[in-house]
Amino acid sequence: MKNIAIVMGGYSSEFEISLKSGNVVYQFLDKTKYNGFRIHIFKEKWVYVDADNNEFPIDKNDFSAFVDGKKISFDVVFNAIHGTPGEDGLLQAYFELIGMPQSSCDYYQAALTFNKRDLLSVLKPYGIKSATSYYLNKGEKINAEEIISKVGLPCFVKPNKSGSSFGISKVKSAAELPIGIEVAYKEDNEIIIESFLDGIEVSVGVINYKGEIKVLPITEIVSENDFFDYEAKYLGKSQEITPARISDEMTKKVSDIAKRAYEILKMSGFSRSEFIFVGGEPYMLEMNTIPGLTTESLIPQQAKAAGISLEDLFTNAIELALA
Numbered sequence: 001m002k003n004i005a006i007v008m009g010g011y012s013s014e015f016e017i018s019l020k021s022g023n024v025v026y027q028f029l030d031k032t033k034y035n036g037f038r039i040h041i042f043k044e045k046w047v048y049v050d051a052d053n054n055e056f057p058i059d060k061n062d063f064s065a066f067v068d069g070k071k072i073s074f075d076v077v078f079n080a081i082h083g084t085p086g087e088d089g090l091l092q093a094y095f096e097l098i099g100m101p102q103s104s105c106d107y108y109q110a111a112l113t114f115n116k117r118d119l120l121s122v123l124k125p126y127g128i129k130s131a132t133s134y135y136l137n138k139g140e141k142i143n144a145e146e147i148i149s150k151v152g153l154p155c156f157v158k159p160n161k162s163g164s165s166f167g168i169s170k171v172k173s174a175a176e177l178p179i180g181i182e183v184a185y186k187e188d189n190e191i192i193i194e195s196f197l198d199g200i201e202v203s204v205g206v207i208n209y210k211g212e213i214k215v216l217p218i219t220e221i222v223s224e225n226d227f228f229d230y231e232a233k234y235l236g237k238s239q240e241i242t243p244a245r246i247s248d249e250m251t252k253k254v255s256d257i258a259k260r261a262y263e264i265l266k267m268s269g270f271s272r273s274e275f276i277f278v279g280g281e282p283y284m285l286e287m288n289t290i291p292g293l294t295t296e297s298l299i300p301q302q303a304k305a306a307g308i309s310l311e312d313l314f315t316n317a318i319e320l321a322l323a
Contacts, residue, residue, distance in 0.1 A: 001035050004318060005048075005063070005074040007091070009040045012083030013166045013187065021293040022080040024300075028310040034318065037065075037074065041081060041091075048072070063100055076321045077102035078314070079269075080293055083162065087290040088114040103317040104269040105289050112265065113287045117160050117192050120284065126264055128257055129283045131194040131276075135160070136181065138189040144177050151195040157181055159188035170196070197276040197283050202244050204258035205291070205302045206271045209316055213262060215255040216302035220244030221274075240298060242305045246277070254282040261287065269317060272299055 006029075008022025009015050022038060029036040038049045039058060046058040048065040056065045064073045077095055079102050085091045086104070089111035095102045104110065113119050120130040134147050148155070157180035159167040167187030169180035184191040201223075205216035222239040244251070258273045261284070272291035275282040291299045295310075303313045 002033065002075040002318075002322070003072065004029065004034045004036050004076055004078055005039045006036055006078045006080055007039045007041050007086060008080045009042050010081040010083050010086050011043050012162065014082040014162075015042070017292060017294070018080055018082045018086070018290075021082070021297070024293050024295060024310070025078055025080050025314055028314055030311050030315050033315065037072070041085070062098060063095070074100070076100070076318055078318060078321075079104040079290060082288075082290050082292065084114075087288070088161065101321045103321045105265075105267050105271075109265050109267055110289055113271075113289050114161050115190075116158065116286050117190070119287060123261055123264065123284065126260065128261060129281060130285070131156075131197050131283055133195070134193040136191045136193065138185055142178065142181060144174050147177065147193055148174055151193055154196045156194045156196060157184050158192050158194065159184045160190035160192045162187040197278050199277040199279075199283075200244070200246060201274065201276050202246065202254060202282075203240075203298050203302075204254055204273050204275065205299045206258050206262045206267070206273070207299075207303075207313075207316070208268060208320055209308070211320075213259055214306075215259050216299070217242050217305040218244040218246070218251060218254065219298050219302060220246065240301060242298075242301050250277060250280060250282075253280075257282055257284070268320070270299060 006022050006025050008018045010018050026036045026038055040047050040049055047055040048058060049055055056067050058065055064071055077100055079086050081087060087110060089107035092104060092107035092110050096107060117135055132151050134150050154170055154172045157169045157171055167184045169183050171177050171180040181191060201221040203219045203221060207214055220241040224238060254275050261273060262271050270291055271287055271289055273287045274285040293300060300310055
């Protein structure tokens with residue numbers, strides 16, 4: 001039996017969703033093959049949490065725990081942390097340094113994809129389209145006229161490095177722009193302001209499944225809110241339709257692009273990319289490397305549509321990490 005450390009929590013606004021994802025992994029782990037251990041990673045503590053919610057500190061020297069005088073070591077880490085430090089490369093680099101296999105992509109890919117600005121810039125020369133954008137770092141002068149003349153109205157103001165739609169605003173007038181910028185700066189010191197793309201939004205999951213790069217059935221996102229925000233994502237204010245109601249040609253086009261991005265970046269583990277179709281062409285918004293794994297999350301929905309159970313999905317991720 002292999003010992004699997006399921007890391008969850010994290011230091012960002014997404015910690016609650018991460019705890020949910022981690023618990024789903026724990027619940028659906030193949031108990032005939034693996035011993036699952038829930039590891040909570042927070043700024044103030046790294047602890048193993050047992051079935052009775054007792055906490056045992058993690059020794060960061062080798063990522064082990066002492067329980068009742070016995071040392072517990074792990075064979076592999078299943079990374080279920082959305083946001084920092086699990087999705088931005090910090091934990092990946094730490095695990096690489098101590099020689100611990102883990103289920104997500106490597107630290108460079110994690111850092112790059114977590115930074116929307118840098119990800120889209122790297123993919124642009126490969127012909128992968130994205131919205132017209134304007135970048136700001138905290139403390140820089142805000143020239144509203146210049147921003148609007150570049151991206152137009154309405155536009156989206158987003159933290160450059162954050163997930164779950166925290167800190168995103170749809171700005172419809174010049175007067176709303178400073179407010180949107182302030183909201184985004186609460187999540188990150190870099191922001192990205194993008195032109196509004198009006199079209200069908202889809203989410204495309206790509207995984208390495210049994211050694212082959214596989215594009216999962218695509219999900220179409222129809223938000224009741226102005227856009228696919230936190231409420232739409234997690235509080236049922238959206239319809240998620242898998243497979244998406246798009247033509248075969250559109251399906252092939254966006255699948256090829258999502259797969260190509262995965263290959264260009266030498267990704268491993270899970271990836272979920274968001275696109276909006278404008279005039280039949282997919283424009284990439286972002287790529288998530290630790291997508292939600294709750295039962296209502298998109299990757300589990302897509303896997304189910306592909307005939308892959310959660311147990312299979314998680315076993316596959318662990319076996320690839322071990323290999």
